[in-house]
Amino acid sequence: MVETIYLPIAVLITTLYFLLPAYLSNSSGLIFGGGIPVDFGKTDKNGVRLIGDGCTWRGLIAGAIVGTLVGAIQGYFGPYLLENFGEYILTPICSNLHEGILVGFLLGFGALLGDAIGSYIKRRIGIQRGRPAPILDQLDFIIMGLILVLPIIHLSLDFIILSCILTLIIHLLANTIAYLIGIKDVWY
DSSP: OHHHHHHHHHHHHHHHHHHHHHHHHHHHHHHHOOSSBTTTTOBOTTSOBSSOTTSBHHHHHHHHHHHHHHHHHHHHHHHHHHHHHGGGOOSOOOOSHHHHHHHHHHHHHHHHHHHHHHHHHHHHTTOOTTSOOTTHHHHHHHHHHHHHHTTTSOOOHHHHHHHHHHHHHHHHHHHHHHHHTTSOSSOO
16 A cells, blocks of 8 residues: 555656756756857848757757756665665665766757757747747757667656656746746746
């Protein structure tokens, strides 16, 4: 009975733990961003920016570094977590420092790459910077991070779906809080 109660909680916690490099990378790209845009201000043949000013080289590099550092910390503590809590870990987890660094980089860089691709798609379909594109805005970063990590870590379809659902919920909550405290101009 007790394990039936704790199992779903353990799955949620370990899923969020695994995704942490992507989440923190995505956030730090926003925090440390600014400067030269990734698209260097280039436009397509219709005069529409390729990506926009929201994705910058400084944000991309800072976010990738943060994701890598978070992954390194997770990899360092991975053996301890597996030894002491292994029976509760039903999701992917980095089991050593090298794997943590690689997975952290892939999730972190993938998150920022996904965000840039999402911006590119938005510009192609006529959505301006700062305007909402439901689902795309919330999932572009996590999907690309998971795609990049797939060759390294086996991810079940259940894990990918749970990751997307959790990301939708967290994204909505985080953006609403950022809006309420004045960090963002819009709640979405």
